Amino acid sequence: MYLSLSASTLYHSFLPSSLAQAQRMQNNQTEIEQLLQMASRQLEAGEFKVALKTFRKIISIQRKQGTPLAQGITLGAIGEIYLNLEKYPHSIESYRQALRIFQQLGESHKQAIILNNIGVVYKIQGQYDLALEFYQQALTLHLESDNKEDAATTLYNIGEIDQIQD
DSSP states (O other): OOOOOOOSSGGGOOOOSSHHHHHHHHHHHHHHHHHHHHHHHHHHTTOHHHHHHHHHHHHHHHHHHTOHHHHHHHHHHHHHHHHHTTOHHHHHHHHHHHHHHHHHHTOHHHHHHHHHHHHHHHHHTTOHHHHHHHHHHHHHHHHHTTOHHHHHHHHHHHHHHHHHHO
């Protein structure tokens, strides 16, 4: 089971320094919100390749804005899309980029989610030792933050590997 990051209102994490900049950022924010709605519909319809293109547009805007938290969340979504497309190396790379951002920001909950999801990718590929390494890291962070629900998901994933290896 993989865990998802919420992209709901995290795009308001910047402060404009001028009126013109504020207007540009508001226009970009509106565009991001429209693109997110579009991507959501595309994902619901199973149009993963189309959704991937939409998320690439979103991340391009976010990089110009300099919103690392939003970029990390978007990279996590891109990792999930690659997972669904069975493009595992791309999935891992997207997740690793998100992980680096969340580590820099000190976002331990989001780090744990990404670590769990990297474990899922390795498990799917039959690389159980690597999957367990990432699950253990995720579990440690979940427990440190007293996040029992996500810890349970990670424990379930660890249990799946134990069953496979028995």
